[in-house]
Amino acid sequence: MTKTVVILGGSVAGLHVAHALLKKNLQDVKVVLVSKNTHFYWNLASVRAIIPGQIKDEDIFQPLETALSRYPADSWELVIGSARAADFDTKTVEIARADNTVTILPYHQLVLATGARSTAPDMPWKASGSYAEALASLHGTAARVADAKHIVVAGAGGTGIEVAGELGYEYGKTKEIILLCSGDKVAGGHGVAAAAANELRKLNVAIKYGARVQETRPAAAEGGGKTEVILANGETLTTDLYLPTTGLVPNTEYIPARFLSADAGSHTVLVDEYLRVLDAENVWACGDVVSKPRAGFFITQKQAASVAKNVEAVLAGLAPAVAKGPPVDIFACAVGRGRGVGRINNSIRMPSIMVWAAKGRTLAVPMVKGYIDGSVA
Template sequence: MSKTVLILGGSYAGLHIAHALLKKSLQDVKVILVSKNTHLYWNLASVRAIIPGQLKDEDILQPLEKAFSRYPVANYELVIGTATAADFDKKTVEIVLPDGSVTHTPYDQLVLATGARTSDPESPWKASGTYKDVVESLHSIAARVGEAKHIVIGGGGSTGIEVAGELGYEYGKTKEIVLLTSGKKLIGGHPVADAAASELKKLNVTVRYNALVEKTTPSAATAGKTEVTLANGETITTDLYLSTTGLVPNVGYIPAKYLSQDSQPSVIVDEYLRVTGTENVWAAGDVISKPRASFLITQKQAASVAKNVEAVLTDKAPTVAKGPPVDVLACAVGRGRGVGRINNSIRMPSLMVWAAKGRTLAVPMLKSYIDGSVA
């Protein structure tokens, strides 16, 4: 009897797992991938895509259909839609299709890989909408970046640093660029904080500490400008405000009892990356957000979930999931330098971060997700 593996999410984790299972050519197993976007978005490079002329659309967006074209059509199905409700007892997921129609898809094994979204839906750091929405957002912001003389970035995390670095590298001598962070240091005081601040200073980026953004509103005095109001009451007028704060796991379709009690709930999993309290539901990537949101962590989780789903399908026991051998935090700071640490104790030289990440922002890896060699 045929078995169905239903994968929700067509980004790094979901596509990785789909490739891994389809390449095994498991007998009587069909893989269904549900994605709200027709394309895989290489959002790791979104911080550079907002700089006019740096990246083409096809450099960071590739059709998912192309990724599946190498497999027998009977072995997979690509569904463009959004999961809106999951019933782990009945083993079905409600999916809303682009035309508004609703389907209820049964499964034998379910993988939750719906990732996370930015707290600001207009931010391009995640694919919050369709392919068309993503492209239009990137083009619009790039045009505004080119025109702006004064740019404010809200958020002193790794994304904020990388956005500020890209802007500083390209425009540090011609535009005023300000990075606001709510804390006393960048990245919550992580060991790379001082190094990041030093690199940004070299690029003429102004970093302001203890500057919590309370709200942003269109300027009443000057058309096209934005008023950024800080918690201390200060107002900064800017040509362009870019928010990089907060990731929100996409878990709205998941019953609450399977979620954490955090302010931003995420999926609770066991040591096998199986959703706690279930037998056949697995999760990987930013939907877990543990130990933290990270591309390298997502890769390892995807490999573990694929291995364990295959094991269960072939009547074998799952194995404990393993994370990366070392914990790496690396931030590109423009197209020439970067900062990073391994296990919070070993400093990564700037040249190493540039070579490993900043030089290309891993854009060449997109090909491996499309041709299946990633898995």
């Protein structure tokens, strides 16, 4: 009897698992990839793609169908839709399809790879809706970036630093760019904070510390689509464009609460050392939906590889193996198209040129090819 592996989420975690399983050409196994979007999205480059003319759509969006169609047609299925309920007892997931029909998908093995979305859903940092919506968000943001004279970026973590850096590199001399940092150091205060702040300053990005956003609202009096950004200290900034980069929300609303972390409302999926969902049978999770040890691309890649191996092992009646993380923990931020900051394992500072060569030069856009031809897995 054919066994079905259902993978929820068609981004770096889900597509990686799909490739890894399909490449094995497993007998009597069908891989069903469920994705809200028809396209794979290289969101890591979204920070530069909001600068008009820098990155072509087709460099960061590629059809999932193209990625899967290299495998035998009876070994996979692509379902465009959104998981809206999961029952780990009856081993079924409910999918609201893009065509407004609802499908109940039974599975033998289930992989949760639905990631996390930006707290501001209209920002293009992640694809949280359809392909058309992701494109509209990206193009709309780029158009507003082009028109704005004054831009406020909220959140001075990795994404905020990269967004401010890209804006500073392109427009530092022609537009006013302000980065709001809720604490007294950017990048959560870790080792690269001073270097990142220094690089941003060189690009004429003004950093405002102790600036926690309390509320935003349209600036009625100003007209012309301006936004008022009200800070917790009572100060109000009026800007042409507000770009929030603060925080991620795990896409886990379809998962029963007992399988989710209750820590500070994090709602990430709870897994054991095999990346098996705690207290569920034949359910696995990887990537930002787990966000442990943190949400990151290299961690996601390693987790996806481990999950694929474990799914394959269990399908063959073998025991799963403890999941492996990356050999080193790397945090690297491009700061504009010319420089960057980074560290390896909290102790080794990466020189700017190294971050630029490894990341900032291309924002790893060439890696998209590997997700489409399968060589990533």
